[in-house]
Amino acid sequence: MTTITSPQNPHLKALRRLHTKRERARSGTFLAEGEDLVAAALDAGREAVAGFRVAGSALGDDHFHDVERSVLQDVSALGSGSRVIAVYRQQFIAPAGPLCVYLHRVGDPGNVGTVLRAAQAFGASCVALGPGCADPHSPKAVRASMGAIFSVPIARAAGPQELPGERIALAADAPEPLLGSAAADVSLLVGAEREGLPADVIALCERSARIPIASESLNAAMAATVALYEMTRQPR
């Protein structure tokens, strides 16, 4: 293939549009930047819809477009000098056990991405995103996931009523500390850093529990990481 040298190239214009949530939602696709993420997609068996690499780099596969270095920099959403950018299809499942993490109004994409990463690390079955969450397919969330975006099943949920198994709300003021559960399926519910989970969400859960800490709060990613660790540290 010939090397793309114009920022006006229609493929690149389409790629740039994926910086916006609206276009990601419309197209059902998202982009991943950098060799590590493209390798993670490959490991997870996810095929690129389209790919772009620095001309002469041989990154990606035979279908990737060669792009002049400065032109590729220009379409980067992260400005990190990526040598390869590829487009993938979004995939969603229904919320599923045995170990589901539900996020409620976690608006920071870095936190959402880190929760995906923690879900992968501790073998969670699903990350379910409730109302007000950052787009898990935004460039920042994808980068923070360190590739977990390709392997962790992602769900959307309108609220706790859609979650499987015993629902445990993480709440800073819950009397009981979080401990393992005897239930076959568990959903862990995590709120945003300052707000926590609203009372009506907690009311729909079988129980609430706290992570014992000395300071005021953990962010959603730290709370989810610790909760997933707690639920998996003993054989389930």
Added chain:
Amino acid sequence: MTTITSPQNPHLKALRRLHTKRERARSGTFLAEGEDLVAAALDAGREAVAGFRVAGSALGDDHFHDVERSVLQDVSALGSGSRVIAVYRQQFIAPAGPLCVYLHRVGDPGNVGTVLRAAQAFGASCVALGPGCADPHSPKAVRASMGAIFSVPIARAAGPQELPGERIALAADAPEPLLGSAAADVSLLVGAEREGLPADVIALCERSARIPIASESLNAAMAATVALYEMTRQPR
């Protein structure tokens, strides 16, 4: 006081120099941006060496300089539109128990700051920074610490030989999972995400342990968070 309207004001020039590690080290000071961090300093009883606020905002105390908004934006290291920026003295202690976290070649300032935050959350006695760590007083680390920079004791350490108590190296390939310790003083050693801890560091420790995970690795902040949780989840 009169409002500072010139970016060439000598106080602001001194403030801007604190964006560099060299000047922070030379002066033994650092800066914190934003109302939350300045409030955290106040809560921790740390007095500002100098302070700068948007003119008319009444942030900080009577000694804070009023600065024209656009001029204050210009000296922000984070570009986040902070309405207040203040300078504080760095404080270091010697590594101390009962629960010390040691970081080895953790070069990402966001990770170092998040470890400080986790140390605060789980009541660690000290975060000791080994060779190759990011400056905990860099603007990014200070922001990631969410104010923990002001309350968590920070130490420098040349290596594990300077750490108190039973030294436990977190290593992905250790045969034993991390569990609590019966020792009065414990030091948890955490390496960088890809490299982990080098063999000569592990060799100086009483034992090594792993955090049981399904995926390849956690970053240093997630590993330290989980390890601190594990060490404090049972009454010590």
